[in-house]
Amino acid sequence: MENATYYYYAEILHPKTFIVNGVELLPFSLGHWMILERMGSPFLSGNIPVDISFGDGIASFFELLLVCGQTYEDNIAMLDNPQIFKETIKSFENHMKKVMKKDKHWHIQKEVANIKEYLSYFIKMPSFTDKANSKTVPSGIDWKSNLLSILKNEYHYTESEALNCSVKKCFYLWCIAAEKQGSIQVSNKWEVEQLKQIGVKGID
Numbered sequence: 001m002e003n004a005t006y007y008y009y010a011e012i013l014h015p016k017t018f019i020v021n022g023v024e025l026l027p028f029s030l031g032h033w034m035i036l037e038r039m040g041s042p043f044l045s046g047n048i049p050v051d052i053s054f055g056d057g058i059a060s061f062f063e064l065l066l067v068c069g070q071t072y073e074d075n076i077a078m079l080d081n082p083q084i085f086k087e088t089i090k091s092f093e094n095h096m097k098k099v100m101k102k103d104k105h106w107h108i109q110k111e112v113a114n115i116k117e118y119l120s121y122f123i124k125m126p127s128f129t130d131k132a133n134s135k136t137v138p139s140g141i142d143w144k145s146n147l148l149s150i151l152k153n154e155y156h157y158t159e160s161e162a163l164n165c166s167v168k169k170c171f172y173l174w175c176i177a178a179e180k181q182g183s184i185q186v187s188n189k190w191e192v193e194q195l196k197q198i199g200v201k202g203i204d
Contacts, residue, residue, distance in 0.1 A: 021096060
């Protein structure tokens with residue numbers, strides 16, 4: 001029988017590595033999302049166009065690289081300690097300048113495109129069919145809080161493990177739990193191929 005699986009857990013365990021401007025980014029996690037949200041990063045809402053100017057994009061670009069190159073705990077330690085923050089920023093700025101000077105083809109638009117590819121890779125949720133009652137009133141609880149609760153209660157993650165878990169893995173584990181409860185059904189290989197053929201957006 002042909003394998004009907006379209007989403008493979010092996011890819012979740014060993015995700016693609018992204019190195020942007022000489023910085024190896026960690027898998028984009030719930031903790032990264034929360035910190036960038038706290039900073040008001042426009043990358044989370046997709047508001048930064050690829051053709052952005054250097055002046056308009058460099059601050060947000062710098063900010064995302066700094067955050068996503070560290071764990072949640074390291075980011076909190078940096079943000080809560082002025083001295084650590086100052087030292088980290090200075091060191092990071094020096095690194096950025098060296099990379100930009102060395103790369104004769106460096107351009108903010110190319111780097112923004114790389115960041116968007118990185119985010120897209122980690123925030124795509126598996127395609128699924130909602131089997132719950134469509135008349136149910138949407139919850140007012142922050143979806144990230146809901147994911148953290150599932151990781152800790154269903155999968156027994158520690159707070160640190162949950163906050164540093166990639167969003168891609170969080171979505172995958174949420175789908176497993178939700179399908180187990182009968183509220184959704186994850187699309188199989190044939191269904192995903194059909195959706196791609198008819199041009200449904202967001203299907204990887």
